Amino acid sequence: MAKLTFALISKPASSRANKTGSWRVYKPRWKHDKCVGCRLCDIVCPEGCVSGTGKKKESTMNADFIYCKGCGICAKECPVKDIEMIMEVK
Amino acid sequence: MTLEVLEGSKAVSDVIGLCKPDVISAYPITPQTHIVENLSEMVADGKLKAEYIRVESEHSAASACLGASLTGARTYTATTSQGLLLMLEVLYNISALRLPVVLTCANRAISSPLNIWCDHQDAITLRDTGWIQLFAEDIQEAVDMHIQAYKIGEDKRVMLPVVISMDGFLLTHTFEPVEVPSEEDVDRFLPKYNPKYFLTTKNPMTFGSFAEPDKYMEARYILNEVLNQSKVVIAEVARDFKDAFGRFGGDLVEEYNTKDADIVLVGMGSIISTMKEVTDELRKRNNRIGVLKIRSFRPFPDKEIVSCLKDKKKVIVVEKAISLGFGSILASEIKSVLYNSGAAPRVDSFIAALGGRDISKETINKIIEKSMTEKVDLEFVDLNRDILPEDFSE
Amino acid sequence: MSDNILASGHTACAGCGEALGIKLILNAAGPNIIVANATGCSEIFSSRYPESAWGIPWVHSLFENTAAVASGIEAALKVLGRESEANVIAQGGDGGMADIGFGALSGMFERGHNILAITLDNEAYMNTGVQRSGLTPLGARTTTSPPGELSWGNITPKKDMPQIAVAHGVSYVATATVAYFKDLEKKIKKALTIKGPKYIQVLVPCPLGWQHDPSLTIRVSKLAVETCIYPLIEIENGKLTNVVKVTSKKPVEEYLKLQGRYKHLFGREGANEHLAKIQAIADENAKRYGLV
Numbered sequence: 001m002a003k004l005t006f007a008l009i010s011k012p013a014s015s016r017a018n019k020t021g022s023w024r025v026y027k028p029r030w031k032h033d034k035c036v037g038c039r040l041c042d043i044v045c046p047e048g049c050v051s052g053t054g055k056k057k058e059s060t061m062n063a064d065f066i067y068c069k070g071c072g073i074c075a076k077e078c079p080v081k082d083i084e085m086i087m088e089v090k
Numbered sequence: 091m092t093l094e095v096l097e098g099s100k101a102v103s104d105v106i107g108l109c110k111p112d113v114i115s116a117y118p119i120t121p122q123t124h125i126v127e128n129l130s131e132m133v134a135d136g137k138l139k140a141e142y143i144r145v146e147s148e149h150s151a152a153s154a155c156l157g158a159s160l161t162g163a164r165t166y167t168a169t170t171s172q173g174l175l176l177m178l179e180v181l182y183n184i185s186a187l188r189l190p191v192v193l194t195c196a197n198r199a200i201s202s203p204l205n206i207w208c209d210h211q212d213a214i215t216l217r218d219t220g221w222i223q224l225f226a227e228d229i230q231e232a233v234d235m236h237i238q239a240y241k242i243g244e245d246k247r248v249m250l251p252v253v254i255s256m257d258g259f260l261l262t263h264t265f266e267p268v269e270v271p272s273e274e275d276v277d278r279f280l281p282k283y284n285p286k287y288f289l290t291t292k293n294p295m296t297f298g299s300f301a302e303p304d305k306y307m308e309a310r311y312i313l314n315e316v317l318n319q320s321k322v323v324i325a326e327v328a329r330d331f332k333d334a335f336g337r338f339g340g341d342l343v344e345e346y347n348t349k350d351a352d353i354v355l356v357g358m359g360s361i362i363s364t365m366k367e368v369t370d371e372l373r374k375r376n377n378r379i380g381v382l383k384i385r386s387f388r389p390f391p392d393k394e395i396v397s398c399l400k401d402k403k404k405v406i407v408v409e410k411a412i413s414l415g416f417g418s419i420l421a422s423e424i425k426s427v428l429y430n431s432g433a434a435p436r437v438d439s440f441i442a443a444l445g446g447r448d449i450s451k452e453t454i455n456k457i458i459e460k461s462m463t464e465k466v467d468l469e470f471v472d473l474n475r476d477i478l479p480e481d482f483s484e
Numbered sequence: 485m486s487d488n489i490l491a492s493g494h495t496a497c498a499g500c501g502e503a504l505g506i507k508l509i510l511n512a513a514g515p516n517i518i519v520a521n522a523t524g525c526s527e528i529f530s531s532r533y534p535e536s537a538w539g540i541p542w543v544h545s546l547f548e549n550t551a552a553v554a555s556g557i558e559a560a561l562k563v564l565g566r567e568s569e570a571n572v573i574a575q576g577g578d579g580g581m582a583d584i585g586f587g588a589l590s591g592m593f594e595r596g597h598n599i600l601a602i603t604l605d606n607e608a609y610m611n612t613g614v615q616r617s618g619l620t621p622l623g624a625r626t627t628t629s630p631p632g633e634l635s636w637g638n639i640t641p642k643k644d645m646p647q648i649a650v651a652h653g654v655s656y657v658a659t660a661t662v663a664y665f666k667d668l669e670k671k672i673k674k675a676l677t678i679k680g681p682k683y684i685q686v687l688v689p690c691p692l693g694w695q696h697d698p699s700l701t702i703r704v705s706k707l708a709v710e711t712c713i714y715p716l717i718e719i720e721n722g723k724l725t726n727v728v729k730v731t732s733k734k735p736v737e738e739y740l741k742l743q744g745r746y747k748h749l750f751g752r753e754g755a756n757e758h759l760a761k762i763q764a765i766a767d768e769n770a771k772r773y774g775l776v
Contacts, residue, residue, distance in 0.1 A: 004308055007188040008533050009287055010296040015493035015530065015537035023498065043665055044702050046496060046504040048488035067492035071499035071691075072699030085699075112563045113556060141559035146591030150552035153588065156545055157520060157556025163564060165556075183545050289518050289541040289557060291570050296536035298527075298544035305533060 016067075020047065024070035026085040028063055034080040035059035041074035041083060050074060093267040098229040098256060099124030101268045102194060105233045107138045108276040109240050111192075112163035112283075115143040115154035119173040120206045121258040122196040126168055148173035152180035152191075159189040160297060162288035164240065167191065170258055171198035174212045178219070184251050185220030186313060187297060190243030190283070191251040192236065193221075197359065197410075198258040199445040207446020208258040209410040210359065214419055216388075220313050222252040222320055223388040225358040229266040231339040232256040234331060237276055241327045244283050248320045255387075257360040259446070271335055279334050321389050342391035344383040345398050347373065351380035352403040353458070356424060358384045361408060361442075361449055368454040379458070384420065392427040399424070400433040406461045408440045408454070408471070417441070417468045442471035489515060494537035496529040499698025501688035501705060502577070502604050503529065504662045509602065509686070512672035513573065515540055518561075520554040522576025522585055523547035525611040525690075526604060541570070548584040550574045551592035551601060558597045567598075571676050575602040578619035579609045582645050586618075593652035593681045600675050600682045603645060606690040614693040618643040621713070623762050624745045626693070631748035636758045641765060649683035650719050657719040661687035663705035664716060667728055671718065687714045695744025707739040712766040715773045730775045736763045 030041075030052075037055035049068050052061035059082075063074070075083040096104070103125045106114075114133070116126040132138040141158075145151045148169050155165040169177060174195055184191050195213045199205040216223060222242060226232035232254060239252035256262060271279075287295060301309055325341035332338040346366055348354050355365045362383045369379045382398050384391065399405050405428075407421035416422070421439035428434040438461045443449045453471060460466060489510035496503035502525055510517075518541045521527050527544045530537040545553045554574035561567050574592065575581070581589055581603040589601055608626045609615040616629040621642045625631055629638035649657045656678045660668040668686065675682040689705050691698040708714035709728060713736060716728035737759065740746035749755045749762075770776050 001304070002534060004305060004312065005534065006287060007186065007297065008299050008301060008305075008309055010299050010531070010534045010536040012294045012296065012536060013491035013539045014296075015491050015495075015532075015535040018493035018495065018532075018535050020493055020495065043508075044504065044662075046498075046500045046507065046701070047492050047494075048490055048507050049492045064492065069498035071701070072697075073499055073504075073701055076699040077702050113559045115556065115559075139563070141563040143555055143559050144595065145552060145555070146587055146594075149549060150555070150588050150591055153545060153549035153552035154556035154559065156549075157543070157553035157558075158560035159556070160543055160553075161518075161557045161560035161564070161566075163556075163560035179546060180549060187545075289543060290566075291516050291518070291541055294515075294539060294541040296531055296538050296542050298521075299531040299533035299536065300528065300544075301533045 019066050020069055021066045024068060024088045026070045026072060027065065027068065027088045028070070028072065028075050028083050029086050030059065030061050031082050031084065032057055032059045033082055035061055035082045036080055038079060040077055040079065044073050044077050046071065046073070093269055095265050095267050096229070096270070097124065097263060097265050098232060098261040099263065100128055101229050101233050101270060102236060102256065103128035103132070104270045105236050106166055107132050108271065108273055109237060109280060110138070110164065111140055111166040113141045113143065113155065113158035114166045115145050115151045115158070116167050117145050117148045117151045117169065117173060119148070119170055121198060121262045122168045122170045122173070122194070124262060125194060125196070148176040149180060152177040152184065155191045156180060156184050156187065156189060159191050160187060160289050162285055164283040165191045168194040168196065170196040171200055171212045175200065175215060178215065181216060181219045181221060188249040189251060190240070190249055192239045192243060193251065193253045194236070195253050195255045196258040196262045197255050205445040208260050209444045209446065210255065211411045213253065213255040214411040216253060220250065220317055221388065222250055222317070222324070222386065223255065224252065224386055225255045225384065226261065227339060227360060227362040227383060229261055230268045230337065232261055233268055233270060234335065234337055234339065237271070237280060238327045238331055241280055242320065242323050245323045248316065248323050250317060250320060255359060260360045275334065279331070317389050321391070324386055340383055340385045342386040343394045343398065344385055346381040346383065348380035348382060348398050351378045353379045354382050354399055354402050354405050355379070356382045356384065356405060356407045356420070357409065358387060358420065364449055364451055364454055368451050390423060395424055395427050396431045399428060399435055400431050402435045404461060405435050405437045406440065406457060407437060408442050408457060410443045412441050412444065436465065438466035440466065440469050440471050447472060489539040491537045491539055493535065494529045495532065496525065497692050497698070499691045499701045501662050501690060501701045502526055502606055504701065505604055505686050505688040508662065508665050508668055509672055510540065512669040513571065513676060516570050517573050518557055518570045519573045519575060520545070520550050520557060522550040522580030524577040524580050526577065528611055547580055549588050550576050550580060550585055551588040554599045555592050555595065555597050558599050572599045573602060574599050575604060577610065578603055578605045578607060579617045582643060583618045590652065593649060593654050596680050598679055600684065603685045604688050605685050606688050606693060608693050610690050610693045619645065622765060623749055623758055625748060637748060645685055646683065646717065646719065650722055654681050654683050655721050656682040658684045659714065659716050660684060661705045661709060661714060661716065663702045664709065664728060667716060693745070696742050700742055704739070704742055707734065707742065710734045711736045711739040712770040712775050713739055715769045715775055717773050724773060727773050727775055730770070733770060733776045736766050
């Protein structure tokens with residue numbers, strides 16, 4: 001374990017060490033078929049773990065599964081149903 | 091040296107002005123008011139370039155000091171009694187965040203019944219908060235202690251808040267000839283506050299995290315160690331202050347005629363002056379008696395107390411607070427440090443002056459006489475049994 | 485995305501509306517802010533030592549003193565000549581800001597500090613296990629306002645914090661919610677251009693406390709607006725200057741039935757009377773703010 005810091009001050013964005021993806025039961029799968037590049041899946045993600053570019057087959061939108069908790073908001077909100085929730089296999 | 095006859099509150103606010111706090115935040119409460127009124131005037135007149143936050147409660151006064159201190163400002167607040175209790179949880183927070191806030195406590199009794207007069211019940215309640223707690227004997231010492239408080243608290247080895255207790259009314263509202271140091275001398279003695287860590291976008295750190303059971307105890311251990319280690323700094327600053335200003339009221343304690351004494355009176359705050367006078371008179375009649383002033387109540391001067399008291403015949407502790415359901419607090423702590431030292435003298439315990447009852451020289455003489463004739467486990471000085479009902483449930 | 489100011493790896497529940505709200509708020513406010521945060525879910529999920537989800541200078545002190553801590557930060561920036569360095573934000577949940585921290589918030593408002601106060605309103609004490617707060621709406625089940633033989637859930641209407649802020653003379657008061665993220669972004673940005681105290685109350689659904697599926701956070705947030713249960717408004721210098729119009733006002737049941745906290749209002753004898761009371765609140769909101 002690391003030494004305690006002065007007054008337990010911690011470093012910015014150090015939570016990235018915490019891999020919350022292990023919480024997942026379902027995971028989103030981007031079909032990269034009808035994606036219109038609206039980025040809604042990125043905007044509504046409470047984890048801030050969705051990124052990518054492009055549309056339709058060129059779309060690279062995806063979650064960083066190190067952090068994705070599988071809440072399913074992205075799939076629910078995708079206006080063209082280009083994201084589906086599938087059972088996590090671990 | 092120029093002496094001025096000043097009211098205690100005026101003298102303290104003048105010296106706070108010289109310490110140049112950046113942010114002052116306070117809420118009015120008797121008998122602290124004159125201090126913050128004077129500071130308000132200094133800010134209003136442009137004599138003190140500080141932000142004065144007129145908060146809606148003492149809880150917020152302490153919280154605003156916390157926020158300001160964490161942003162890199164030197165901060166000041168003052169309160170007493172109920173106000174201090176309302177601040178309490180914030181005070182724990184301030185020490186753990188290692189913020190050298192300075193607070194003046196104009197000691198006053200705790201309600202109920204409501205009582206605005208002096209005792210130490212308010213300040214004593216702070217004993218587990220992680221604050222350095224200094225008690226002033228007189229107005230001059232209160233003045234000097236405030237300068238020292240910033241120097242101690244802001245020392246890189248310490249970085250802890252300091253509360254200075256000065257007896258409400260007895261020191262805040264009385265007049266004494268005092269010397270308020272010059273601005274140049276204070277500037278020379280007290281460097282600008284320059285913390286290593288503070289809230290800034292240039293280094294966006296996170297303050298006030300929570301810690302799980304595998305780290306919390308270590309965090310509290312560190313705080314306890316730092317507070318204990320601050321003894322060195324308290325003593326060092328007292329000596330440096332003497333070199334710079336020529337006055338010395340003791341370091342962690344002040345021993346007054348204790349070296350050859352058989353009997354030592356122990357106390358905190360303004361009672362010490364009365365004890366000194368009484369013992370001076372008794373010495374003239376060949377009584378070997380002295381006084382131990384507890385100047386730093388936290389950190390507790392365990393070694394100094396043992397070294398002063400271990401070979402005495404009798405120790406008489408007079409204190410202005412009570413742990414209800416148990417009894418004495420200061421006397422208990424003194425007994426506690428003496429117990430394992432191997433040479434524990436008899437310690438008699440007196441609780442006096444709760445709610446501002448006067449302690450005259452006569453009172454002290456009576457206490458000494460009583461202690462000479464019997465073993466006093468716990469005595470309430472001047473308790474008027476005539477007004478006690480037969481049955482406390484009626 | 486990695487350029488979110490709220491970093492991934494925080495421990496909010498899946499689908500947390502509050503985490504989403506903070507992500508959107510921080511991205512709108514940008515990096516030049518200092519945040520004072522009340523005790524509560526947002527503090528717990530973001531600051532488990534030694535990890536922090538915050539990319540900006542941030543302090544948590546206590547539950548009820550956030551606005552006072554922020555007041556001290558703002559005063560210090562001013563006196564130290566660092567005012568241009570950062571905007572100060574004081575934020576917490578509905579309990580931290582509108583209940584236990586109400587006195588400190590009121591003080592911050594009336595003293596005129598240049599601070600944006602944000603209530604992340606999930607309508608109960610979620611961090612301690614969903615107890616009723618002053619912002620819990622009428623009829624909602626919480627663990628301390630449970631439905632029972634003699635009870636239909638919370639018996640009081642929601643405390644009207646935005647109007648309380650207005651009564652303090654706060655020059656910019658707004659409400660927002662995560663489903664209307666552009667509106668939220670606009671309001672945060674606008675508030676930060678205004679000197680003095682500002683108040684924004686953001687409805688943030690709590691899947692755990694509201695008992696809805698985590699995937700429905702945006703849906704529920706949207707329905708709160710579409711039913712006129714949660715009007716999105718802007719009040720500037722005491723005048724209502726903008727509302728998010730509701731094109732087709734939906735009955736409150738559509739909002740309520742998605743949430744387990746209102747389950748007792750469906751299929752129980754006498755429920756209609758209570759549903760009607762909630763509908764009346766929505767109707768009054770629509771009228772009062774001209775939402776439809």
